[in-house]
Amino acid sequence: MNLFKSRVLLTVLICCAFNYSQSQKIINQNNHWIQGERLDLKTEGRDGEKAIGSPYLNANFQPARILVNGQPPSVIPNVRYNAHLDEIELKHTDGKVYFLNKNIDSIKVAFVNEKKTYMLFSPKNDGVKGFYVFLTTNDKVNLLKKESIRLDKGTAEGNGYSSPKPPSYKNNKDEYFIVSSDGLFKKLPRKKKEITNSLFPQYSKEITGFIKENKLKLSREADMIKLIGFFNTLQ
Structure with missing residues (x-):
């Protein structure tokens, strides 16, 4: 085995040992x-x-x-x-x-x-x-x-x-x-009035309109996610 092949083999062995130790x-x-x-x-x-x-x-x-x-x-x-x-x-x-x-x-x-x-x-x-x-x-x-x-x-x-x-x-x-x-x-909160009054009162009108326009029900997780997405457009 020549010197180049020896170095390649040594590098492979070191990498294998390192990966094994990391997995542990x-x-x-x-x-x-x-x-x-x-x-x-x-x-x-x-x-x-x-x-x-x-x-x-x-x-x-x-x-x-x-x-x-x-x-x-x-x-x-x-x-x-x-x-x-x-x-x-x-x-x-x-x-x-x-x-x-x-x-x-x-x-x-x-x-x-x-x-x-x-x-x-x-x-x-x-x-x-x-x-x-x-x-x-x-x-x-x-x-x-x-x-x-x-x-x-x-x-x-x-x-x-x-x-x-x-x-x-x-x-x-x-x-x-x-x-x-x-x-x-x-x-x-799960009630519309509580959300508009306690979380972002400065955007009360916009939030109320968004909930009404999109017929959101805050008992549904998917609708809550939509509402949070809308919050981010207001910030």
Whole structure:
């Protein structure tokens, strides 16, 4: 083997080793993705596994592209969203389940098949840090959805009229928020008057006209997205 071929082979081996090491950022327990900086091992019973129902809107692990502080892993892991604990869970090939550490500043999880993107968001004013679904990607004002599932404790003992009830998961009604580039974070009202008076009172006339002209119903997500798009034309 001549010198040129040796150098080519050495370069290929180095690249392969580098790519392999990068892929382990999700799955190697000796790597910082799992040591607590980015991932924590999920322990049994953290979310009431004996309860009726599910803490997941979709319990299946699905491929997703993840950005943590702007850095992606070189593999596309299989993940799911725990709507009860507000956690993104990742399944390793060894069968163990990990969850992303929410102490990180920036996390973006884009599900490949569902076309759905969760982002870790920390409101500057009133609001709770957590994973929100970003329904729009505008420059000025965006619409976020908060999904959640509660765990009803049930009753350990019945009375003379009813039987004991086990704990059960119940879906909460989705909540919608707007976030603006200047830091505004506010729950989106579902009534027309509340939207015009509390969010953008200076555009009350324009917003009322747009809702009426387009026959928008603010109980429909698609119509809320249209309204947010119109907000951006007013800014």
